[in-house]
Amino acid sequence: MSHPARLVATLTAPLPFTGADDTPWLTPWPAARLLVQRGETELIVRQVAAPATAGPVRFPAPWPRRYGDAVVSPDATLAVFSGPHGLRAVDRAGAVCWELGHGCWADCPEGGAVTSYADDHAHRYASRGSVCFSADGTLVWAHVRGPLAGDEPVQGPGEEEWLVLNAADGTLLARAGTGTAAEGSFHVPHPDPARMGLTIGEGQDGSPLRWGHFDGRTLTVDRLGDDDLVLLAASPGGGHLLTVTHDQDTLAVRRLADGVVTAVLDASVIPPRAPGAGAEEGEEGEDQDPAYFDYAGGFVDEATAVFGSVESDDEHGDLRHWLVDTARMARAERIGYPFPVEVPPTALGDGTWYTTSRSDNALHIWSR
Numbered sequence: 083m084s085h086p087a088r089l090v091a092t093l094t095a096p097l098p099f100t101g102a103d104d105t106p107w108l109t110p111w112p113a114a115r116l117l118v119q120r121g122e123t124e125l126i127v128r129q130v131a132a133p134a135t136a137g138p139v140r141f142p143a144p145w146p147r148r149y150g151d152a153v154v155s156p157d158a159t160l161a162v163f164s165g166p167h168g169l170r171a172v173d174r175a176g177a178v179c180w181e182l183g184h185g186c187w188a189d190c191p192e193g194g195a196v197t198s199y200a201d202d203h204a205h206r207y208a209s210r211g212s213v214c215f216s217a218d219g220t221l222v223w224a225h226v227r228g229p230l231a232g233d234e235p236v237q238g239p240g241e242e243e244w245l246v247l248n249a250a251d252g253t254l255l256a257r258a259g260t261g262t263a264a265e266g267s268f269h270v271p272h273p274d275p276a277r278m279g280l281t282i283g284e285g286q287d288g289s290p291l292r293w294g295h296f297d298g299r300t301l302t303v304d305r306l307g308d309d310d311l312v313l314l315a316a317s318p319g320g321g322h323l324l325t326v327t328h329d330q331d332t333l334a335v336r337r338l339a340d341g342v343v344t345a346v347l348d349a350s351v352i353p354p355r356a357p358g359a360g361a362e363e364g365e366e367g368e369d370q371d372p373a374y375f376d377y378a379g380g381f382v383d384e385a386t387a388v389f390g391s392v393e394s395d396d397e398h399g400d401l402r403h404w405l406v407d408t409a410r411m412a413r414a415e416r417i418g419y420p421f422p423v424e425v426p427p428t429a430l431g432d433g434t435w436y437t438t439s440r441s442d443n444a445l446h447i448w449s450r
Contacts, residue, residue, distance in 0.1 A: 084418040087448040095443045096126040105442045112432045114156045142176040155219040164213040180252030183231035185240035214269030222247040225267045256301035273320040279313045289328045315380030318431040330374040345411040349374045355398035380429030390426035
């Protein structure tokens with residue numbers, strides 16, 4: 083059975099997509115939804131609920147977009163950029179509010195300097211960390227490579243660390259080692275500002291998942307799974323997590339309180355796609371390619387998750403999205419769209435999810 087999707091809204095990107103800019107995205111905070119896009123020289127932010135006449139906020143970028151991550155606070159007053167050598171926080175006027183140097187992700191001898199890096203092969207293709215605001219905007223969580231500016235020097239690459247910073251002034255509140263060797267990472271925020279998820283990609287070696295809790299003094303880091311899980315989302319109420327295995331064959335709902343898996347969906351329930359146009363879903367035959375989950379998805383609401391099989395569908399016809407009951411995860415039900423979608427869905431937790439347009443210059447928001 084197919085569930086028809088209803089188009090709720092279409093949001094035009096602040097920058098016309100030319101290939102030199104990132105595709106736009108929406109922040110995860112329902113009470114202060116922001117449309118964000120990273121350009122080559124700036125981070126542009128627009129309040130979704132603001133009048134059409136209201137202009138976007140522009141935060142000047144301290145380095146080109148290929149060198150790191152960028153996030154904006156829930157109230158759109160502060161942007162934090164992560165780069166090869168450090169973090170920098172910038173206000174709406176472009177003034178630097180604070181910065182923190184750390185070990186270089188490219189293993190160059192200039193680690194600890196926020197702005198000094200060479201435009202060479204090592205930096206262009208270096209590993210990278212990530213950064214995220216807490217739900218209330220008071221904290222910045224950052225995955226970096228040590229040592230931090232002011233630490234004792236070390237021989238060779240520093241250890242990777244997870245930091246909790248005061249968003250207002252950059253004061254380091256807590257730090258903990260991650261025990262990882264990242265190629266890249268991304269944060270998954272939680273409704274509780276004191277909690278945060280971190281997925282660290284180590285290429286073929288796996289994807290360690292770390293869950294952090296900051297009690298006001300100490301950062302406690304728990305490990306979920308056997309370094310083979312990707313964290314997709316926290317539920318709107320914060321009680322559950324949605325994960326997918328590194329090999330993309332198992333989707334699971336986990337109870338946050340104790341990490342216990344409460345429901346599992348195996349990729350074998352998704353009808354495979356046979357090569358060639360016109361293949362029927364569920365058609366038997368030795369030429370079928372098995373479907374698998376994308377590294378994307380999330381909670382539409384407390385009871386429903388959305389995910390895609392876009393990567394495995396890519397060569398075999400229409401790209402598919404699915405809805406699943408998170409309590410049982412007994413079966414996946416395909417979503418029917420009024421026009422083709424070409425990217426995995428991103429859930430917003432308020433009963434909606436979004437996709438990027440074919441031209442990458444707009445976001446389509448959907449509901450059931």
